[in-house]
Amino acid sequence: MEIKSYMTRIGQQAREAASLMAKADTATKNRALLFIAQAIRREVALLRAANLKDLDIAKDNGLEAALLDRLTLSDKAIETMATGLEQIASLDDPIGAISNLKLLPSGIQVGQMRVPLGVIGIIYEARPNVTVDAAGLCIKSGNATILRGGSEAIHCNQVLAGLVREGLAKAGLPEQAVQVVETTDRTAVGELITMTEYVDVIVPRGGKGLIERLMRESKIPMIKHLDGICHIYIDDSADLDKAVEIGFNAKCQRYGTCNTMETLLVSENVAADVLPLLATRYRDEEVELRCDEKAFQILGAYPYLAKASEEDWQTEYLAPILAVRVVSGLDEAIAHINRYSSKHTDAIITEDYSHSLRFLREVDSSSVMINASTRFADGFEYGLGAEIGISNDKLHARGPVGLEGLTSLKYVVFGHGEIRK
Amino acid sequence: MEIKSYMTRIGQQAREAASLMAKADTATKNRALLFIAQAIRREVALLRAANLKDLDIAKDNGLEAALLDRLTLSDKAIETMATGLEQIASLDDPIGAISNLKLLPSGIQVGQMRVPLGVIGIIYEARPNVTVDAAGLCIKSGNATILRGGSEAIHCNQVLAGLVREGLAKAGLPEQAVQVVETTDRTAVGELITMTEYVDVIVPRGGKGLIERLMRESKIPMIKHLDGICHIYIDDSADLDKAVEIGFNAKCQRYGTCNTMETLLVSENVAADVLPLLATRYRDEEVELRCDEKAFQILGAYPYLAKASEEDWQTEYLAPILAVRVVSGLDEAIAHINRYSSKHTDAIITEDYSHSLRFLREVDSSSVMINASTRFADGFEYGLGAEIGISNDKLHARGPVGLEGLTSLKYVVFGHGEIRK
Missing domain, CATH: 3.40.605.10 (Aldehyde Dehydrogenase; Chain A, domain 1)
Structure with missing residues (x-):
């Protein structure tokens, strides 16, 4: 009282x-x-x-x-x-x-x-x-x-x-x-x-x-926001150098932040090329990769390898762990993201003009990015000068x-x- | 089930x-x-x-x-x-x-x-x-x-x-x-x-x-919005012709709408001039005027006259009834409005530049007007083309x-x- x-x-x-x-x-x-x-x-x-x-x-x-x-x-x-x-x-x-x-x-x-x-x-x-x-x-x-x-x-x-x-x-x-x-x-x-x-x-x-x-x-x-399950999708037309730099930065620059990547999606056309390049970088940081069947095959020799379960697509690790899935292309990537994303921040790596615009329009998250690290989802980086928090709600403030x-x-x-x- | x-x-x-x-x-x-x-x-x-x-x-x-x-x-x-x-x-x-x-x-x-x-x-x-x-x-x-x-x-x-x-x-x-x-x-x-x-x-x-x-x-x-207790304040510098036309329109054009005026505030410097003019118009429509002491004195001969109680300042009549109060000036008007208004729509009638800007800034309602009828608070009238409703909430949509x-x-x-x- x-x-x-x-x-x-x-x-x-x-x-x-x-x-x-x-x-x-x-x-x-x-x-x-x-x-x-x-x-x-x-x-x-x-x-x-x-x-x-x-x-x-x-x-x-x-x-x-x-x-x-x-x-x-x-x-x-x-x-x-x-x-x-x-x-x-x-x-x-x-x-x-x-x-x-x-x-x-x-x-x-x-x-x-x-x-x-x-x-x-x-x-x-x-x-x-x-x-x-x-x-x-x-x-x-x-x-x-x-x-x-x-x-x-x-x-x-x-x-x-x-x-x-x-x-x-x-x-x-x-x-x-x-x-x-x-x-x-x-x-x-x-x-x-x-x-x-x-x-x-x-x-x-x-x-x-x-x-x-x-x-x-x-x-x-x-x-408010509850979770930060952020995705990066590496498109078949991605610049692989950008994909590797961004894929490494988004996971490893800081593990405990809400804008850290938790799931990596890769188009099947480039998976065999880009996943081994990324793995070289992740290995130095001992990042555990929880892979679907196709990614598991490609990354067979990686020392911190595990198989992903359904739960991994729904987990915010806040740790050196990354879920990895090979998808057939843009449609499957967008469908995965709109199903599993916490609608905080998701990014596409692509040089394809139409794919970039479709991703921007169709991914229903508070920040949607093209060719940039999800770690940029932040008031200071967005030029707001200061930040009281990040909102995932669609009403009023968002992002x-x-x-x-x-x-x-x-x-x-x-x-x-x-x-x- | x-x-x-x-x-x-x-x-x-x-x-x-x-x-x-x-x-x-x-x-x-x-x-x-x-x-x-x-x-x-x-x-x-x-x-x-x-x-x-x-x-x-x-x-x-x-x-x-x-x-x-x-x-x-x-x-x-x-x-x-x-x-x-x-x-x-x-x-x-x-x-x-x-x-x-x-x-x-x-x-x-x-x-x-x-x-x-x-x-x-x-x-x-x-x-x-x-x-x-x-x-x-x-x-x-x-x-x-x-x-x-x-x-x-x-x-x-x-x-x-x-x-x-x-x-x-x-x-x-x-x-x-x-x-x-x-x-x-x-x-x-x-x-x-x-x-x-x-x-x-x-x-x-x-x-x-x-x-x-x-x-x-x-x-x-x-x-959503709950109430429409809308005010008009007739300032000491008001153009009295505008005040009468707007005061009549805001009350009598339609009684049952949420943007209808329910309380009229009048500066004491012009009350004796403008209230009798308004009363002539309201009399034709048999509008009951529930007045504070000062307004009651001025309108003594009006046929549909009553004394206002505290409850009248808090009532959305949706009927040919109007609460009327004489205030000392702009400060008292703003204080009354911020206390009793349902924060839907409030208007000032004034020719004073500084008063108009202070009213705009300091009245905390979803629509604030200068020299216009509260009845304009409407999606069509605001050029929105169509209206799903009117919101009184400060988050997201407002007005x-x-x-x-x-x-x-x-x-x-x-x-x-x-x-x-």
Whole structure:
């Protein structure tokens, strides 16, 4: 009950702050971002100390090495947070832009104005840098935000929250525009995702378990994706050098990201040529190849070879493992992708003009690529400047979501006294 | 259980049809629309006979006059359906358009391609013309649709469904792209709104009760609005002639529509001038004016005068009743609107440049107007060509929703062999 009233108060304050943020001008929002960056640079020692406290507790609790690594705030990571805010300040303000303004037969002029979403709840895990990135994106897009970070980073997040408040106040913006939930009680998440009156959108940035829970329990629209089962299809007309470079990069540049390739499809006309070339590269990284019958025959001598089962086409490995299938051509590749893809990112390697256009049009994923690594599916790489997450949903934001994805459009009508006849 | 498996089959067929519709070319989709229009004109007698059957049953069931009127298919209404399809055929095809194409530092080119939503479930009441309008919009936007019309129109809708199937087949498109649910069993609606696997969006077009039920029970995103509590604010700098014409039109042109004005706000500087002028017009239509204290004083002699209570600011009358409040000026007007408006459509009457821009920016509704009647909030009037409904939600579609509102964007990447470093 205490948590409920605590969260309700946070929600009410956020709603009030949101209406002030919606009309804040660009210069004021940018000033707040730069003040926060300054405060972060000034308080490196304080931040490191809070982070050490978090790390000590995490070690006592036996947190695994990978998570400790993500929790650690080095001097460099702190500087990156400050630079990130300066970058957001340098981006164009999406709010207030009017597009599609038309003069209509009745005499009215109708266009669409970009406006903030309102209050955005963000739920994330042990990475303190998300606190600052998310705060920065929400401030610039004129939204208020409620941040619920992982309990492991609570001390560090409290300090960051104080610095954000300081920057907002100094710029003359409401301190409650960015609120960090101060309790580690898990029921606070349950409140956040059901406060339909106070929260307009939820952005869950965390494991599949968190997102599945939210999909069941939340009544608030989400900007989210569940899986990243990304495909590359090497077409019969592919430039094999590009195919090998991209096929290696998409799998091996980083294993744990959602835009990493998990299944490789190869046209039967080029499979015997390109698979052995790729295998030479994968061998150095000890990538296990789980192959269908035809690929298995071609790659017979490969040291980390296995047979694929139906389950492999549906698995996001996030590891040095790749499912490989030989297909008869473009049609079978598109059919496989539209069946098994998580609709995150899929790419074709081809020099055939018609094939490239058919792939673009017919693959139903949030990013579809020609001759490029799936690893490019990212807000920074797409020129959005910053990223709040990646959405697989077809409604609203789809693909990497930056400033614009945190906004909506309303119609605006300029009349001259027109009435409807 | 039978209904469940019946609806599941419909869902599966829709999903299959959707992937074919997504790649159908514009000419084919237009041909289907024109074939359906032809078939409707050919079968006027059949349609009238089916409609008479529906009307007989409805009369036996004691349906009220207004509903009987909406259920009736006159020769003119049938011709309007056919013309509507021809209009949709003449609109630009939104699918496949690529916007925001940029060349990025890595060498990749990134843009956004407009694609269909997939399967759209539409739930509506006794108006047979919705069957044809909705089918037309979904075909043109490359979607498949499942239509659940009111049981009162079942015979007529069955005939229309047959004509739509005929047109689709004749154009070489899948007949299952438009399916009309053939049972009047109410559990079919429960199935439709929870088949997350087969249905991507629900469009409820019906009373508040239906929409409230769907908001509680549906797990599928909706394009919807609940209320239309629309405001007009007459500013102190308003042109009073415009104010009177617009204030009369917005209330009296039609009482039962969601974009009808329900509350009139007037600046205290002009209230004594403009309210009596408006009252002269409202008197002819016997409009009841529910006034706050100040307006009540000014309008003392008006024959249909009442005092407003708090409830009046929250009521969508859909009747010749208007709530009237005198405010101190722009700030109080915006505050009142952002508190009580259903965020559908709100308008300011003003000749003041700064006031007009502040109203546009600060009123958080899906349509915001200057010097025009709220009755213009409509897909046809906004130049969308056709309308599937009006959305009050900030995510995705907002305001009148036409062809484009039935689509989504995916990112497309054109590379030349780029890999991520």
